[in-house]
Amino acid sequence: MLGGYNTHPFWQLYGNLSVMSLVIEHIIVHSLFGDEQGRVQLATREQELSANPAVQQLMAELHHIYNTKAGKVFGYxxxxxxGFRDLVRRMQDQSLTFAGFSHLAAERLLAELNRLExxxxxxxxxxxxxxxxxxYLLIALLDNKDSVTVTEKLEVSQASYLDLGKMQLAARxxxxxxxxxxxxxxYFSFIKGRAGRKVSDxxxxxxxxxxxxDPKAQSQGLLKAVDEYCEARQLSGEEKLASKAQVHKYCREQLNQGEELELRELSAELGTDDDLDFYQFVSEEYQLEDKFPVERSALKGLTKFVGSGGGLTISFEQKLLGERIQYDAATDTLTIKGVPPNLKSQLVGK
Known part of the structure; x- marks a missing residue:
């Protein structure tokens, strides 16, 4: 039983647009469950679900959560x-119905799970x-949670819901x-959920x-490219910080909208130089995709200096270097003027 599903605050703003823009062609659900011997079993549904309003809303939310999920891995x-590619081909040429495709694919997944126990x-x-x-073809393994609810008659009743925010595994x-x-x-992407590195198994x-x-490698390459682009244009310290802030702003907006970074768009955001355009610069010097998802954790490298080791973690805005924060390379000393009040209170208390 599907039960209900969790809704999120984004829905009021995002949901109506998603329902209008997202067209469900085929949808079906099956169930993976454990038997008394601890082995996973499969229960299949024979007929596809109808794309009623509840299913439309479910899919709109799933689509949004998937798009904005951090740490996706890409493949081909x-x-x-x-084996799986052949199933996809048969689905596309309609020698397999979508329900038939899903049955064979689910059995294939079950075999992998049981093979690896x-x-x-x-x-x-x-x-x-x-x-x-x-x-798109989306395959997701969703948690079905039991909970309690209060009915319209103010009775306490058991309820079942899909915990969409905690997808165990999903691939698109x-x-x-x-x-x-x-x-x-x-053209493949997937998230790993709690399965972690076992996803590769x-x-x-x-x-x-x-x-x-590798989105992480692409994001790190972007940071290096932005740094060296600013150096190549011989920007002042203030201009360099402004350019990095612009890149940071663009990347954050793309992440919040569930969209990927596009180098041509980013180049336009940075403005053009008569002799050096950012898109031309990265095309000549770097192995960056024209479009890729940015790793959220990498963004702080655009505006902050961050480091840790030996029991010490330091993070501060790059614009503070040379003002409130000084670094002496000869003595390897960092001097901070104006300690944050909450840190100061802890230090004074000691």
Whole structure:
């Protein structure tokens, strides 16, 4: 049973737009559960769900949560193991119904779980949908939680709901990119949830997928490119801070909207130089994708200096260096003027 699902504060602003823009083509759910012997079993639904208003809202929220989830990994089909890709092809050429595709895919996932003696359980959702002109296949394993609620008659009753914010595992295949850019190394994306590194043991095998583009490496490369671009333009310290702040602002906005960074857009945000355009600069010197998701944790490197070691952690705004904070490289000494009040009170108390 699907039960209800958690809603989030974003819904009032985001939900109506999502329902209008997101078109569900096929959707079905199955269940992975443990038997008395501790092995995972599969219960399948025969018919697809109808895309009623409740299902539309569920999918709009799932889509938003997936888009804004940090730490996604990207990949592409493994040429040596084509099991899942063959299922996708059969679904696309309609030699398999969507329900039939989901049954075979669910059985494939179950086999991987049992082969590795893993006990992942929950509601297994398969959905094919369109969003802003792109065609997606989303597969998610969702927690089905039991709780209590107060009814309209003020009776306390048991209730079941989907905990969407804690997806255990989810993967999305961009069918449009697969069709138009089959050489891409990022038409698959997935999140790992509590399964952590074990995802490589069974989820990638289930998807016939290997890891491709690394968003963390791309984000670190972006920070290096911004630093060296500012140096190449011989910007003053103040101009450099302003440029980094502009990059930080753009990246934050993209993250909050669930969108990826686009180098051409970022270049336009930074403005153009008669001799040196940011997009041209990174195209010549760096191996950055034209479009990639920024790692939120990397953004602080644009505006802050951060370091830790030996029991010491220091973080401060880059603009403070040379003003309230001085660094003497000869003595390897950092001098801070104006200690934060909450830190000062702790120091004085000692």
């Amino acid at each position: 089909f493994n040429e040596e193991e084509t 893993m006990s992942e359980q929950g509601v297994l959702l398969f959905v094919r949908y369109q969003w802003l002109g792109a065609d 295949l961009d069918l449009t990119e697969l069709q138009t850019r089959s050489e891409s190394r990022r 069974f989820f990638l095998n289930f998807l016939s997928c290997v890891e491709g583009m």
